[in-house]
Amino acid sequence: MSPVRPVAILGGTGPAGMGLGLRWARAGGTIIIGSRDAHRAQETAAKIRERAGEHANVSGMENSEACAAADILVLTVPFESQAGLLKQLKPAITEGSILVDATVPLAASVGGRASRTLGVWQGSAAQQAAELVPKGVSVVAAFHNVSAELLGGDEPLDCDVIVCSDDADAGQLVRELATRIPGVRAVDGGKLENSRIVEQITALLIGLNIRHKGHAGIRITGLPPDAYR
Amino acid sequence: MSPVRPVAILGGTGPAGMGLGLRWARAGGTIIIGSRDAHRAQETAAKIRERAGEHANVSGMENSEACAAADILVLTVPFESQAGLLKQLKPAITEGSILVDATVPLAASVGGRASRTLGVWQGSAAQQAAELVPKGVSVVAAFHNVSAELLGGDEPLDCDVIVCSDDADAGQLVRELATRIPGVRAVDGGKLENSRIVEQITALLIGLNIRHKGHAGIRITGLPPDAYR
Numbered sequence: 407m408s409p410v411r412p413v414a415i416l417g418g419t420g421p422a423g424m425g426l427g428l429r430w431a432r433a434g435g436t437i438i439i440g441s442r443d444a445h446r447a448q449e450t451a452a453k454i455r456e457r458a459g460e461h462a463n464v465s466g467m468e469n470s471e472a473c474a475a476a477d478i479l480v481l482t483v484p485f486e487s488q489a490g491l492l493k494q495l496k497p498a499i500t501e502g503s504i505l506v507d508a509t510v511p512l513a514a515s516v517g518g519r520a521s522r523t524l525g526v527w528q529g530s531a532a533q534q535a536a537e538l539v540p541k542g543v544s545v546v547a548a549f550h551n552v553s554a555e556l557l558g559g560d561e562p563l564d565c566d567v568i569v570c571s572d573d574a575d576a577g578q579l580v581r582e583l584a585t586r587i588p589g590v591r592a593v594d595g596g597k598l599e600n601s602r603i604v605e606q607i608t609a610l611l612i613g614l615n616i617r618h619k620g621h622a623g624i625r626i627t628g629l630p631p632d633a634y635r
Numbered sequence: 636m637s638p639v640r641p642v643a644i645l646g647g648t649g650p651a652g653m654g655l656g657l658r659w660a661r662a663g664g665t666i667i668i669g670s671r672d673a674h675r676a677q678e679t680a681a682k683i684r685e686r687a688g689e690h691a692n693v694s695g696m697e698n699s700e701a702c703a704a705a706d707i708l709v710l711t712v713p714f715e716s717q718a719g720l721l722k723q724l725k726p727a728i729t730e731g732s733i734l735v736d737a738t739v740p741l742a743a744s745v746g747g748r749a750s751r752t753l754g755v756w757q758g759s760a761a762q763q764a765a766e767l768v769p770k771g772v773s774v775v776a777a778f779h780n781v782s783a784e785l786l787g788g789d790e791p792l793d794c795d796v797i798v799c800s801d802d803a804d805a806g807q808l809v810r811e812l813a814t815r816i817p818g819v820r821a822v823d824g825g826k827l828e829n830s831r832i833v834e835q836i837t838a839l840l841i842g843l844n845i846r847h848k849g850h851a852g853i854r855i856t857g858l859p860p861d862a863y864r
Contacts, residue, residue: 521825521829522828553857556857564856564857565856565857568839593843594846594847595839595842595843596750596842596843596846599751600750600839600842602835603835603836603838603839604839606831606832606835607832607836609832610797610824610829610832610833611855613824613825613829614822614824614825614855614858614862615858617823617825617862618823618858618859618861618862619859620857620858620859620862621857622855622856622857622858623855623856623857624853624854624855624856625853625854625856626840626843626851626852626853627793627794627851627852627853627854628782628785628793628794628849628850628851628852629843629844629847629849629851630847630848630849632847633843633846633847633849
């Protein structure tokens with residue numbers, strides 16, 4: 407990973423954000439953990455540094471400061487926080503930024519089951535995000551299907567990351583980020599609208615986890631080797 | 636497979652139905668290919684016998700005769716034919732039968748893209764099927780994500796079959812059928828409502844096939860060994 411192009415993980419104090427931060431810090435990235443609370447962000451950054459090694463470049467900031475300090479922004483918040491946070495951060499997100507959305511509209515957001523989803527008017531949580539970011543910001547949907555618990559561990563993952571975006575260059579950049587996580591292959595999932603399906607898969611995997619007591623992920627089979635990158 | 640409990644594949648002259656028939660015939664099953672046209676059904680049955688070997692037990696019948704002759708019914712028709720066929724076959728389906736639905740509500744059904752889906756009022760094509768079958772018939776959703784082209788070949792598949800049903804015994808029987816296809820692992824996907832997600836995955840895989848020129852399938856990772864059966 408480029409040490410000079412920081413990646414800000416907004417809502418990065420949760421398990422998914424921490425796990426991504428840990429993996430990317432180990433890969434040599436410069437990581438900014440964002441949180442509503444700068445102090446909590448710094449605490450999480452310190453925990454990641456402790457696990458990733460003394461050379462790890464991880465800091466913590468309040469979310470809008472994190473936005474201003476990076477142009478690759480990864481959103482790892484529960485669905486119920488997504489729209490409100492994006493509205494709040496809109497002035498802080500700089501033109502040309504890439505917003506990587508990992509949000510899944512689980513019914514748990516409104517007190518329902520985590521194995522069911524809510525209908526989102528725009529089609530998907532990522533499409534909702536695309537409506538809320540400033541002009542000139544590309545949205546890329548990714549990282550929905552990786553287990554937060556396994557991300558936060560030390561073993562390679564056994565999971566592919568399907569990346570959807572209407573901006574081909576931004577999609578490619580995020581696929582490269584994905585492959586920095588040991589064991590992960592990135593697959594170009596096409597347009598942002600396809601995030602509708604990729605988000606749903608998470609609910610299916612959560613159901614499988616509940617039923618079978620595992621940490622389910624998916625692999626895409628049957629594609630030529632150059633499809634995975 | 637039980638040679639004395641026939642499996643009828645309704646709309647079995649298409650690639651998916653033929654592929655399933657071929658694989659199950661090779662596994663020693665008694666297969667009835669159903670079609671609107673008994674003659675076409677018999678032709679397809681003959682093709683399968685030719686490929687599966689002289690001991691293969693495969694016959695062809697008009698769909699309603701196939702229903703009457705079996706209590707495991709596998710529906711492999713395009714979405715636009717599903718409801719009409721089920722209404723027509725209702726009197727022929729015997730109580731206690733299991734209807735295995737592999738239908739995917741692709742937008743191609745109404746002239747749209749095969750990488751997009753239609754919303755189904757009941758939630759999924761399989762849930763629509765559940766509304767249309769006679770009382771006492773269990774619906775099991777399965778086989779959506781296996782490539783029809785690979786099913787029709789001779790190599791083991793590299794794909795899991797996620798099986799969803801509200802009838803646990805019927806689900807188990809269909810998981811056993813799935814594992815008779817070389818390379819396939821069956822995963823209990825829970826209630827029939829979860830077919831909403833499994834059906835959608837097919838549209839995603841079709842998009843991947845178009846984009847990357849492959850025959851995509853999925854594997855579920857991260858579950859304990861006893862979850863696959």
